[in-house]
Amino acid sequence: MDTRVHDDPSHAGTASSVAGAREAIPISLIINGRQRHFAIEPWVTLLDLLREQEHLTGTKKGCDHGQCGACTVLIEGKRINSCLVLAVSRDGAQVTTIEGLADGDRLHPLQQAFVEHDALQCGYCTPGQICSAQGLINEGHASSGNEVRELMSGNLCRCGAYTNIAAAIMEVLDKDGAP
Amino acid sequence: MNRFSYVRAAGVPEAVHEGSAKHVRFLAGGTNLIDLMKENVERPERLVDINRLPLNKIEDLEGGGLRLGALVTNADTAYDPRVDRRYPLLASAILAGASPQLRNAATNGGNLNQRTRCYYFYDPATACNKRDPGSGCGAIGGVNRIHAILGASDQCIATHPSDMCVALAALDAEVRVTGPDGDRVIPLTEYHRLPGDEPWRDNYLRPGELVTAIDLPAEDFTSHYTYLKLRDRLSYAFALVSVAVVMRLDGDLIREARIALGGVAHKPWRSPVAESGLAGERASRANFIAAAHALTEGAVGQGDNDFKIELARRAIVRALEQAAAGTPQSQTDKRVL
Structure with a gap:
């Protein structure tokens, strides 16, 4: 090492x-x-x-x-x-x-949304997807589905869970009333 | 990755001094350099970390221009309200490139100095005159779908991969550098080289020279512009062909048009003949087709990339139509209208 x-x-x-x-x-x-x-x-x-x-x-x-x-x-x-x-x-x-990201045993809203939307299959890309989604929310440049998909394009998902990933992120964006 | 020594430059003079030694690389965002080091394409003996240098601001210039610090990230540049409002072509081109993660790390100076994505350059098991001078060119007669159709040589057919630089070329930006012999200013269009018989040299920087800023002139190209990027997937891919257009119109008469092509040459490609041919003419499809032919004059395919010649011509026409109509290409909705 x-x-x-x-x-x-x-x-x-x-x-x-x-x-x-x-x-x-x-x-x-x-x-x-x-x-x-x-x-x-x-x-x-x-x-x-x-x-x-x-x-x-x-x-x-x-x-x-x-x-x-x-x-x-x-x-x-x-x-x-x-x-x-x-x-x-x-x-x-x-x-x-x-x-x-989580607050003790309480999942972060993005983690919760990924669970609820079944936004993963193998899960290998998921930590990167969720950190990226948190970055996307912090940046404040996405509100539409098209914008979320474009600004999440740096995260690949071999299982192809993109539809549910975008839906999970959209739900958190909508709840935040952001941006 | 090879072993190397590391120094964090505390000031610009120290960086220039350190950078003047052989086998040294400046480290800024690192998104291209670290990758190339992992591939053993770059094997520096020493890295000079310039990230703490005071080159991280965007400043208004007297007379209305804008100075982009070399260490401002691509993302911070694209989303800067002054860039977005006064140079929307540049913001659009930056957001057409890479991914949000990469744009958050990659810097303006690094964008200029990034290396080609030619597969042979990236693979030390193959011949490449850019990586290993005199070894030959695997791309000529090899797999060359992404390679140059303009300005190539019999030693190298690599392209410069930047989107940002294509917009900077159309905007007549200037690159400010400092080095052992002082400061100088290089027009963006004269910053990158054609491969010729020294393909290992990407640009005209001299040893030890450091990019400090990019200056944008005070010109209003906010109404008629577009950045049209065509690639194998809709996002997060390098351009097969891209076109940056800025235009000034009087009714439907073109007062000035500038066109820069990306993905087709060792540098952003402009043609004075094509541009002067449009000045004073009507903004018509026939004139745009003539300009497309003038701009691609002398284009040569290498086999796999023959399609790029016609693709470039059609992209130029479409981009000129978008700019003339004041309907720039959206980088979110990828339909080409």
Whole structure:
């Protein structure tokens, strides 16, 4: 494994502290509301850090090339492909994964809507779909079904549950009265 | 991915200094670079992370233009109210490209500098003069459905994949760069190269030079414009052919028309002959067909992509009709009207 946990929070990343580093670099991230510290090699992606360091395996590695959207997480509330982000480059960022959406045992409205609309079959793409949908809601550029489908096109579903995925997202959008 | 060292540039001078060394790449959004590193196409010895540099603003220019910082994301650019209101062609083209996730990470500077999506360039097991100079071109005589029909050479038939740059070419944008020898401004239309006999060079940036901003001139193309993108699926795919048009009309007389093609060459493709041929003429289908032929003058198919020549001509005519009618292509409702 390329990463190891770093417990010393004094290693806040600064320009000078990382100059020329080829070995592990200290960074901190706020992951699902918890401050976490790491010492990681610069080639570790955010996806690998989440899965292998934090054991947050809800975020999936699908294509690992930014083509499928299974690795979608939110950084500062914006959805991105975590497979194409080097973790060192996001030092200090707030990251939200699928594990951070529910409120204890109470499902997030998108999770509830996906269940009610049967918006999945195998479920592999679902965490990415839901994080992406939360990003879509945060962005506020979609209200019609056409807009939801266009702005969810970065998330592929091999099972073809698209109709129900769009319906689930539309229901949450309508309940929010947004945007 | 190969092993590399990493430095976070604290300022532009430090970035330029670091970037001037060999085998170094600037890291911005990383959506193309990290992918290419995973494929072993890019194997930098060092990454210079420029994400903390103060190049992340969109600013009004004196005289009414707009300056897009190199580190502003594609999404923040497309949804900026000033861009949306004053440069709707640009917003439309950006939203035609990639996915929301990618647009949230990809930057304006990175969009300019992204590499071709030629399958041979991406596959180190094959010949590619762009990736491995002198090794040959697998695409010539190979599978070349997505490849160039204009401006190609006998060494490379790759295309530039950007949508954003096609709009920037039509808008006569300028690229601001800084480097070891100071600052300079490069017209967008002269920023990217044709492959010629140095296909490994995508653009005219010199070693160490860093894109700092893209300037949009103060011109009003808010009434007659369109970005028409044709591809194998309706969303989240690169263009087979795309057309950006901006136009100024007096009644049905064309005062000025600019047409840029994407997906067909190593750079956004414009033709002074085609554009001057429209100036002063009526906005008629016959004149649009003539412009389409002028713009695709010299087009050559490679076999699989022969269809692109006629597709490009028809797309040009349709885009000119959309722009003249003031009915730009919707990027949500994909029907081509």
